[in-house]
Amino acid sequence: MIVGKDGALLAISDLHVAYAENRAIVEGLQPGSPADWLLVAGDVGDTVEDVEWALGLLSRRFAKVIWVPGNHELWTPPADEVTLRGEARYRHLVDRCRALGVVTPEDPYPVWQGPGGPALIAPLFLLYDYSWRPPGLDREAALAEAYQTGIVCTDEFLLHPDPYPSRQAWCAARVAETARRLDARDPDLPTVLVNHWPLLREPTRILRYPIFAQWCGTEDTADWHLRYAAAAVVYGHLHIPRTTWHDGVRFEEVSVGYPREWRPRPTPPGQLRRILPAP
Secondary structure: OOOOOOOOEEEEEOOOOOOHHHHHHHHOOOOOOOOOEEEEOOOOOOOHHHHHHHHHHHHHHOOEEEEOOOHHHHOOOOOOOOOOOHHHHHHHHHHHHHHHOOEOOOOOOOEEOOOOOOEEEEEOOOOOOOOOOOOOOOHHHHHHHHHHHOOOOOHHHHOOOOOOOOHHHHHHHHHHHHHHHHHOOOOOOOEEEEOOOOOOOHHHHHOOOHHHHHHOOOHHHOOHHHHOOEEEEEEOOOOOOEEEEEOOEEEEEOEOOOHHHHOOOOOOOOOOEEEEOOO
């Protein structure tokens, strides 16, 4: 990784620090310059304690850390002493991040002024609405097929939408509020859009189990990379780290994933991806 004298905008996601090997990866993460910013695109850990530990460590090392939640942070697992659910859990995590100096989707969007900038960094929390389904299947039929094949996201049991009636209703509210904020941005600034879930469906086409795509995003954001003049889109969730291009826009999937996934890969895990300046 080559870093300019004025730093770089770097990214990583899906740290899953409940695994000892992944925790060691986080302990080894270091900036290449005191001016480096780090984007953390969700799934840091399953418990509030784990999220605080990892983001606290990273916030002491990087000039700025910007976090968005993944589905794992939003779980209410039985082992977590924090029993908050849904929106209340998310707001609690936002408060804990702010205490650490970490930027969240609820804060003013910062502007990267370093190499490759300026660019508006927009941390997003959008969820999913089950709209990425197999052709001809409505939501109920797609869920039934997932249960029949045994490919069911743990969100169905641990990610509660309270006080919203459903996860898709929560998603609709988040999309509407985020679009309002992005529509009000400075239109002369390109953006870097950071979301745990991919903003368009194409990256999910290579999933081993396509039925899982219903938990991966929403059709409502399919044009956001163009609508909001994205210089790059950063996401995770799929555990398929790679760079792809859509409509001339660079999409970076920056996940570490589970040890069983990264062990067979030739590239060492935990490599920070440079977003700006563009590689």
